[in-house]
Amino acid sequence: MGLLARRKRTKIILAFLLPELALILSFVLIPIMGTFVISFKTDHGYGLDNYYGVITERSPDKALVIPENIVKAQPPPWGALIHNIVWVAIHVPIVVFLGLGIAYLLHDVIGSSIVKSIMFLGMVIPMVVGGLLIRFMFDGDLGVVPLLFRKLGIEALSRTWINYPQTALIALILGSVWLWTGFSLTVYAAALESLPKSYIEAAKVDGASGFQIFFKVVFPLLKHATIVVVIMTMLWDLKIFDIVFVSTLGGPGGATNVMALIMYTYFARALDYGRSAATAVILALISLIPGIWFIKRVMRSGS
Amino acid sequence: MVSNKSFWVIVIGAIVLGIIIGAAATYLTAGKQTVTKTVPTTTTVTHTITSAVSGAEQAATTTKTVTVTTTSPAETTPTEKVKLVVIGPWSGKSAEYFKAVIDNFTKKYPNIEIEYIARRAEDIAKTAPLQFAAGKTPADVIITPWAWWIVEMAKKGYVLDISNLINPDEYIPGIVDKVTYEGKIYGAPFTMWLKPGFWYRKSFFQKYGLQEPKTWDEFMQLLDRIKKIPGIKAPIATGDGVGWPESDIVEHFLITFGNPELQLKLINCEAKFNDPQVKEIFKKYLVPLIKNGYFSEPIEWTQAAELWWNNQYALYFMGTWITGRVPDPNDLDFFPLPGSKGVVGGADYAFIPKFTKNLEAAKLFVKFVATEGQAYHVAGPAGKIPTWKKVSIDQLWKPMQTVYKKITERGMTILPDLDDSVGGDWQTLFWDQLKLLWADPDKVDQILDTLTQQHPACKSK
Incomplete structure (x- = not known):
């Protein structure tokens, strides 16, 4: 490439990059830096007080790990960080296997796009509305889930799930499965479409059963799709806020509290911006772990 | 690949452009300053309102005549059109009931136009402090039931002292104390609800x-x-x-x-x-x-x-607002727990953020809301009682008169709401x-x- 052509190319790159970088700088990087600085700001200058306060807080509405008085009474609630981890531990595997299973079952089935579109609706619904729908789904009078258990004669699960600490968190997690499975399904459906059919045909010729084809051929080939689904779901779970805010506000007794809600409580109720910013930084750091792992995997597979 | 020189050109260019965009956004979001001229006037008001607000059945459709006669001292009133932005916690039917207050205010001060925006106390409490910190305000007057929050904002210097606007002796005892900080009054009480x-x-x-x-x-x-x-x-x-x-x-x-x-x-x-x-x-x-x-x-x-x-x-x-929400308030009655000698009550408060551009008009509105405006509010099915003692109980909406009489007959003291106070x-x-x-x-x-x-x-x- 000649010198003139290179200069022209550089100018084009500059023209395209500048506006985006400027916007990212104005509305993403500077606020992030601002939050970072505020997280260290204390009454007497700068220090780690906010971080110490957030980590050692024991009030049930703001506890990160263990709320106070937990020794006297059986949990739940635990702290918000534990709730986030429970959320990830339950939500991620269900979403992965449900999305994959449905996508595989619907693969090459006539009219499957209609089913996929319906399932994708959960993704399209604003999460605030999703939170309200979860509230109704698990309502003792109106909800479909308690109704089902009433029909089965299980009285303990035929009441309003979100009113009780023992069932509130699981209700929200199951509700979020319903909202998020559409994403998993879409990713897996697209990945299945791109699979070379010859692999599956070769496995059939070799006498592999349907079970073996799925676990030994299809699933390993969907590794990249699985990584995307796992990472995106984990990040979604870690920053979960809206459906909790709308349906339970972290209650009862802090049983559904999550990290993002703690950040909000410090910000909007306690008017403590330093601790709110510290919570945001902690949340960002925790989210970076799967994020960095994901980027490394992508870069490795790219190279 | 982009060369080192080009990389730095991109970075510096992005920073410059970012600053320009940030500055432009700040400029565009800043409100325009409205210049108001004021002249002294003496006002005598006699207004009639029709409280034909739907929903609360026929008890609500009684046409109630509210007569408020106040002779104000020399007041300043704008001679040019002023638009006042007011944020309050009411929406739906409750906002309709508050509209009676706004309508009567604009009748009294035709040069002041009111734009009412409904925001829950919770929502305004999380957004306004940041705007205040930036030297801006989302409204000229904000009405909220959270007295504690007004005091918090006053402590930070975001709220104007309105001690000269209202006389605490004219209010139900204790009601002004909740918005008083270091001897200065930062909020004007509006009407109150009871939880009887x-x-x-x-x-x-x-x-x-x-x-x-x-x-x-x-x-x-x-x-x-x-x-x-x-x-x-x-x-x-x-x-x-x-x-x-x-x-x-x-x-x-x-x-x-x-x-x-x-x-x-x-x-x-x-x-x-x-x-x-x-x-x-x-x-x-x-x-x-x-x-x-x-x-x-x-x-x-x-x-x-x-x-x-x-x-x-x-x-x-x-709370008493239930009276305005049921289809037939005449079919409604209540009883406290036997032996109860107290009833929880709470008021909404209006305050003026320091950064208002329409200070004189804002003062007029806050004073109106805290005094004669209460009469227009309690006359409708809002389920409220006045905190300003000059509004007579006879001016209350009929079902609320019954509630009020029952409370006073039982000798129940009005007490502040516990969690609202903390x-x-x-x-x-x-x-x-x-x-x-x-x-x-x-x-x-x-x-x-x-x-x-x-x-x-x-x-x-």
Whole structure:
């Protein structure tokens, strides 16, 4: 490439990059830096007080790990960080296997796009509305889930799930499965479409059963799709806020509290911006772990 | 690949462009300054309002004439058109009732146009502080029930001192204290609601031959009789919003079986939630009721109101605003717990952010809202009573006159709302812990310990 052509190319790159970088700088990087600085700001200058306060807080509405008085009474609630981890531990595997299973079952089935579109609706619904729908789904009078258990004669699960600490968190997690499975399904459906059919045909010729084809051929080939689904779901779970805010506000007794809600409580109720910013930084750091792992995997597979 | 030189050109260019965009965004979001001229006037007002607000049946369709005659001292009024942005907590029907106040204000001051924006107290409390910190305000006047928040903003220097606008002696005792900080008044009281007791439908009580209880035993007998009525899910509907209806029930029990003083002591942590007296009230009266199914599960409070009105529940503990929400307020009555000598009440407060561009007009509006404007509000089915003593009780909407008379006949003292007074994050903790109480009454000790440990006044002692 000649010198003139290179200069022209550089100018084009500059023209395209500048506006985006400027916007990212104005509305993403500077606020992030601002939050970072505020997280260290204390009454007497700068220090780690906010971080110490957030980590050692024991009030049930703001506890990160263990709320106070937990020794006297059986949990739940635990702290918000534990709730986030429970959320990830339950939500991620269900979403992965449900999305994959449905996508595989619907693969090459006539009219499957209609089913996929319906399932994708959960993704399209604003999460605030999703939170309200979860509230109704698990309502003792109106909800479909308690109704089902009433029909089965299980009285303990035929009441309003979100009113009780023992069932509130699981209700929200199951509700979020319903909202998020559409994403998993879409990713897996697209990945299945791109699979070379010859692999599956070769496995059939070799006498592999349907079970073996799925676990030994299809699933390993969907590794990249699985990584995307796992990472995106984990990040979604870690920053979960809206459906909790709308349906339970972290209650009862802090049983559904999550990290993002703690950040909000410090910000909007306690008017403590330093601790709110510290919570945001902690949340960002925790989210970076799967994020960095994901980027490394992508870069490795790219190279 | 982009060369090193190009990389730095991109970075520096992005920084410059970023600063320009940031500055432009700041400029565009800044409000325009309105210049107002003022002239002294003396005003005598006589207005008539028609409170034909829908929904509250025919009691609401009575055409009520409100006569407010005030001779104001020299007031400044804008000679040019001024648009005043007012944020308040009311939406839907409640906003319609407040519109009567706005309409009468604009009649009195035709040069002032009001743009009303509905924002929940919670929403304004989380966005306004940032705007204040940036030297801006989302409105010229903000009305909120959160007195504690106004004081917090005043402490930061974001709220104007309006001590010269209102006379505290003209208000129900204690109501101005909640917005007073270091001897200066930062909020003007508007009308107030009361949370007087258990509401019931007269027709339901007549149908089943039920009577208002006069003793605790009679109250328990009433609950037992209601429980046996076919179609009744539970005697008392438990409303649930973000948690507050349960807190109202609890406060009513504390006031009844402690005394009105206990409510005030709990606010200031002169008494603690895990004191033996408080524990006894919970364990002897409230917890057995929850355990034995006299209260329903918490139900979203508007949904609970509907179910209660449809006779699925017989009693509903709620504020006086319920009078304006039911289809037939004439079929409505209430009773407090037998022996109760206190009723919780709370007002909305108007304040002027320091950064208002229309200071004189804002002052006029705040003063109007705190004085004669109250008469227009209480005349409609808002379910409120005035805090300004110059508004006569005869000016109240008829169903509210009945409520008010019943409260005064029983000699009940108006007390500040416990959680509204403490405020902050403790308020949401209180609501949430009470949700836990309803779900698991055996955790009462843990709950009362938590409420004590986290109470800001107890922490500072």
